[in-house]
């Protein structure tokens with residue numbers, strides 16, 4: 001019988017980068033234009049079979065709006081993994097993602113695995129990939145690109161982040 005390990009995983013990033021759409025794509029394998037904007041945060045449980053063990057994820061989807069900012073620390077506290085999402089068509093969202101990396105490093109679990117995500121790759125990219133890769137290397141982050149809309153990359157990102165989390 002395989003062991004089951006439970007992990008809290010959180011999605012952070014500016015509003016409208018596609019966090020909720022990523023979770024929706026991952027859990028339901030589909031895309032909806034009509035996802036309600038998240039208020040505060042919601043979580044969903046999802047179990048992944050990683051071969052040697054099961055990972056029971058508690059996925060926290062937060063609201064990126066500044067007005068909810070003061071609520072967020074309790075959502076990332078204790079998280080073993082974090083997706084910090086930006087939109088590849090928005091430099092602002094990339095800059096905001098860097099702020100999240102800093103905040104998580106200073107306020108979150110020091111051993112949390114952080115994966116930067118460039119979402120919306122079905123659209124024309126504005127944020128230069130070389131710039132992102134330089135940043136990712138400097139900060140030693142995991143990195144993945146995806147499209148919640150087309151579905152490409154989403155499953156891989158969840159699996160890769162989950163597999164990177166050490167089990168006791």
Ligand code: GDP
Pocket residue numbers: 013014015016017018019020021022032033034035036037038064119120121122123146147148149150
């Ligand atoms: P959140 O605020 O970060 O949770 O973002 P949402 O998931 O609510 O998405 C914000 C907007 O971006 C919505 O209109 C989505 O339909 C759209 N969106 C999300 N992911 C993608 C994607 O991969 N490609 C495109 N083209 N649009 C997306």
Ligand code: MG
Pocket residue numbers: 019020021036037038061062063
């Ligand atoms: Mg949302």
